Amino acid sequence: MSNFIAFAIILVSFLAMECVAWASHKYIMHGFGWAWHRDHHEPHDNLLEKNDLYGIFGAVMSISMFAWGSPMIMGQHAFWPATWIGMGILLYGIVYTLVHDGLVHQRYFKWVPKSGYAKKLVQAHKLHHATIGKEGGVSFGFIFARDPQKLKAALRQQRESGIAILRGANIDERGN
Ligand SMILES: [Zn+2]
Ligand SMILES: [Zn+2]
Known part of the structure; x- marks a missing residue:
C-alpha cells in the first residue's frame, strides 16, 4: 500500500x-x-x-x-x-x-482575518447566523465559502419570499 x-x-x-x-x-x-x-x-x-x-x-x-x-x-x-x-x-x-x-x-x-480566504470563511458563517430560527439560511458547510455578496443576495431573496426571518433590517451590515 x-x-x-x-x-x-x-x-x-x-x-x-x-x-x-x-x-x-x-x-x-x-x-x-x-x-x-x-x-x-x-x-x-x-x-x-x-x-x-x-x-x-x-x-x-x-x-x-x-x-x-x-x-x-x-x-x-x-x-x-x-x-x-x-x-x-x-x-x-x-x-x-x-x-x-x-x-x-x-x-x-x-x-480577525482582514483579507483572503480566512476572511471569506468568517463572512460566510456570520451570514449563516443572519437568520432567526431554523428556516431558510445560507452557508451550511464550513470549509468552502461562497462570495459574501451572493450569500447576501440569497438571504434577501429568502426574506422577500418569506422563507427566512433575518436578524436586523440591514443585511449589508452583517458579515463584514
Ligand atoms: Zn456558528
Ligand atoms: Zn445552523
Missing part, C-alpha cells in the same frame, strides 16, 4: 465530511435536530452549548473507523483503508473546530 493511496483516502474522506456536515447541518440540525442546534443560534453567556453534542457524532465516526482498521481490535476482519478514512474524519474535525469555534466564534482564540 503506497503513501499515495493513503493520502488519497484521507483527502477523499476529508472532502466527503464537508458534504456530510453540510447535509446534516441543513437537514438534521435545522430540521428535526433543531432542539440541539438552537442554542448555537441564540445569544447566551454559557461556556458550552447543546450544539456541542453534535461533535460527539463526528468523534464516534472517526473512532469507529480507527477500530475497524485495527488488526489488534478486529483481527483478520480489520479493513486497512478504514484507518485512513478515520484519519480524514479526524482532520476534518480539527479543521472544523479551528474554523468554526476558533476563527468565527472566537471560543478559544481571537484573530
